[in-house]
Amino acid sequence: MLELTITRLHEATVLLYALSVLLYFIDFLNNNRKVNRIAFWLLAIVWLLQTIFLFLYMLETGRFPVLTIFEGFYFYAWILVSLSLAINRFLRMDFTVFFTNVLGFIVMAIHTFAPVQIESEVLAQQLVSELLMIHITMAILSYGAFSLSFVFSLLYLIQYDLLKRKKWGKRLHRLGDLSKLEHMTYVLNAIGVPMLVLSLILGLQWAYLKVPDLMWFDPKIVGSFIVLIVYSIYLYLKVRKQRFGITLAYWNTASFFIVLINFFLFGSLSAFHFWNT
Template sequence: MVTQSWIYDAIIYIYALSLLFYFSDFVGANQRAKRMGTGLLLFVWVLQTVYFFFEFKTLHVFTDFETLFFFSWVLVTVSLVISRFFRIELLVFFVNLVGFSILALNFFSDNNVSTALEGWEIADELLFIHISLAIGSYAAFTISAILSGMYLFLHSQLKDKKWSRTIWRIPSLDKIGKYTYISVASGMPLLMLAFSLGTVWIVLKGEYQLLFDPKVLNSLFILLLYAYHLILKLSLKASDYRLAQWNLFAFALVMVNFFILNRFSNFHGWFWM
């Protein structure tokens, strides 16, 4: 059973890493990231295919597990075809985000699998991955907020022609804007994956009322805020000054989620709350 659990973990982690590379290519037109994402996604397809033929050896009516597994495999296959022949990276990303969520729901609902860690249930492992991804996204958003604060400070100093030793130790406005964008673009897919796994956890527990939990709803709102940040940057060509202001506003909601809504949430709270 542990071996089976490790196979599940390998597919989930590699799948998640592939999505991060695909998102990086979408927001930055990074061909190297696209090649990495495609290679990892192809590896996921190979693992799924091998697992499928070794585990499902007889022809019979598919169980729910097998049906969802096959559906996820089809989505990966179709997305690879889209990536190869149509080159619509955003479509590939969202198709695989759905496929990733279905695969996670399928794997972590399998009661026949035990975790490698003693005393853990399979749902506990899912929640651990969810929290790890969420913390990673919060770290990226924190860095982006600090950079946005630096941008606004440097912008005001230069505008008022206030020269000091401090401003010489701060990167240029262009570099700060670039680093801020990279941080937001890194945090976004992490939060999307965390949100999808959190939703899977709610479904597995059967506690559907948690979908309307204030922390869950605010997390969705945060996703929309940062998605609009990328739209401002990529499509509307907003100035870095406006992006910095918007970024600090979005980060304020992250802090509300982290420090305030934890006290009222029934989803899960941090251990010191």
């Protein structure tokens, strides 16, 4: 019972960490101090929980937790979170904070969902199954964000065409103005990209644990990274190159068709997706 409770607390810590990384990514793109503060306090909660677990483990074992690779992973994750908090608080280096947290999340996820550290075989298998569920949930949420961003881009293209042909009427007003449609497309992609990154991190860990002969060039894996790349290019063009308008709308629309190809075609060709649990 105690082991199950501790495992659930570790899982909750990973989810809080994932939310913090998501918010740090949004702050990284928009330099939003309010979002940064929320992300900072979520990360502070993660650090507090990690510190408590670390202290309790030291009391139980009577030694510093660095003698095994899994103990080392946990201590390394704690160090990364501590450094990230310090950098965010005193140096204001958003780029460094975000990528430090991505690395810390990877290490934390590896430690939390590694079945070798769980004494109960049943609990270990349950933990791996829950890892799969979290991976699938995050992937679906990211695809949902990309789907809505596609809808806004499509509405943008329709609105742009109506304005270009000077087709005034009620339909024009009901579609919304171009700037709002473009902004919502950007916001949804800014949410979808980090969500997909976190999903891929957890998904690759699950595949490593459950698929011994995993082919890293599996169509679904390759397709997911292609999706990540095309939407990352969208954010790069929007934020760094200051592109806007019809070009980005076309790019985002084409990107969504890659999402559909990856979900339906590559998913059916995959050697393990949706079949091994």
